[in-house]
Structure formats: structure tokens, C-alpha cells
Amino acid sequence: MFDLPVALFGDAGTSFDAGAYYATSILCRAALEAALYLFLTRSKNGQPSGAWVVHPPFRLDGTLRRVEWTEVKSAISKRKILSYEHIRKLERIQKHGNVAAHLASRTDAMIAGKPIDLRTSPDQALEDLRDTAEILRELATILSTKPDLGGPDGRTRLTVVEARFKVVRRKQN
Numbered sequence: 235m236f237d238l239p240v241a242l243f244g245d246a247g248t249s250f251d252a253g254a255y256y257a258t259s260i261l262c263r264a265a266l267e268a269a270l271y272l273f274l275t276r277s278k279n280g281q282p283s284g285a286w287v288v289h290p291p292f293r294l295d296g297t298l299r300r301v302e303w304t305e306v307k308s309a310i311s312k313r314k315i316l317s318y319e320h321i322r323k324l325e326r327i328q329k330h331g332n333v334a335a336h337l338a339s340r341t342d343a344m345i346a347g348k349p350i351d352l353r354t355s356p357d358q359a360l361e362d363l364r365d366t367a368e369i370l371r372e373l374a375t376i377l378s379t380k381p382d383l384g385g386p387d388g389r390t391r392l393t394v395v396e397a398r399f400k401v402v403r404r405k406q407n
Contacts, residue, residue: 235276235286236374239269243366255359256334262366263331266324269373270306277385289386303328315376315383316369323365330354330362 246261276286293299307328311321334354377384 235272235377236269236370239265239272239370242268243370246363246366250356250359250363253356255354255356258359259327259330259354259362260334261331262327262362265366266327266369267303267306269370270310270324271301273373273377273384274306274309274386278381279385287385291386309387313383313387316372320369320372323369327362327365330358 242261242265246258246265249255249257249261275289275291277289278285279287281287291299291301307321307324310316310324316324
């Protein structure tokens with residue numbers, strides 16, 4: 235399930251080794267966002283080893299909807315599966331990745347007088363790498379020892395088939 239986040243994390247390590255510290259922070263952010271999204275939208279539901287049930291988030295009209303970082307962070311925080319320290323690290327890594335990903339607009343903000351740190355230092359990038367590894371390891375441990383904690387909470391748990399059925403029933407009425 236974590237193939238994509240692990241690949242992104244591997245690229246973050248390669249970027250760090252090459253001295254591309256902005257890229258390191260962006261890729262750490264991307265790896266964690268992907269891992270958390272997958273954690274929240276996949277469940278075991280009695281599936282055999284290696285199989286997961288997909289619970290994509292739908293709009294009321296049955297189309298897929300985009301899930302933003304604030305919603306992912308809120309859902310993970312409410313679950314209390316990660317420590318307060320891990321949540322703080324997630325926030326810092328996301329902030330570092332955002333600075334790098336949105337550098338031009340941050341530069342304009344600085345020109346307008348808003349003090350913003352536009353640098354990603356080697357120490358910051360290394361800290362992001364280490365903390366990303368720690369959080370990914372924690373999520374993997376949770377899924378391997380308590381797989382029922384993955385997936386959406388009971389209120390939002392719909393399978394693709396259930397969601398499509400509801401859309402079809404709505405159209406028939």
C-alpha cells in the first residue's frame with residue numbers, strides 16, 4: 235500500500251545526497267501526504283494479505299473529490315494514532331515543503347514586507363528526512379499490528395460500489 239510514499243521518500247533521500255534541499259523538503263511533504271491519504275482511504279475489512287479495500291472520497295454527486303492537507307491532518311489528529319510530537323513534525327515538514335513548492339509567491343510576500351524564511355538548509359532537509367522516515371515507520375507499524383485503524387471512520391466508510399449504488403438510486407428517485 236505504501237509503494238508510492240516509499241518511492242517519494244527514496245527520491246527525497248537522493249535529492250538530499252545531491253544537495254537539492256528544496257526538493258528534499260518537497261518530496262518529504264509529498265511522501266507524508268500520500269501515506270496519510272492512503273492510510274485514511276484504505277482498509278483491510280477482512281481482506282487477505284496484501285489486499286486493501288479502497289474508500290475514495292466522493293462528492294454528493296458521486297464524483298471523486300480532492301482532499302486538501304488541512305482535512306487530512308485534521309482526520310489524522312482526531313484519530314490520535316500519531317503522537318502530538320509526530321503531528322508537530324508533520325506540520326513542520328509540510329511548511330518546509332510549501333515554502334519550496336511556492337517559492338515565487340513567498341518571494342512576493344517578502345517584498346511586500348512579510349518576513350518569511352525562504353531557505354531550506356541542509357540541517358532542515360536532514361531533519362525533514364529523519365522525521366519523515368520516523369512517521370512513515372510509525373504508520374507502517376500501526377497498519378501491520380492494528381490494520382483496522384486504517385481507512386475512513388465509520389461515518390464516512392463507503393466502498394466504491396456502495397457510493398455508486400447511492401448515486402444510481404438517487405438518479406432513479
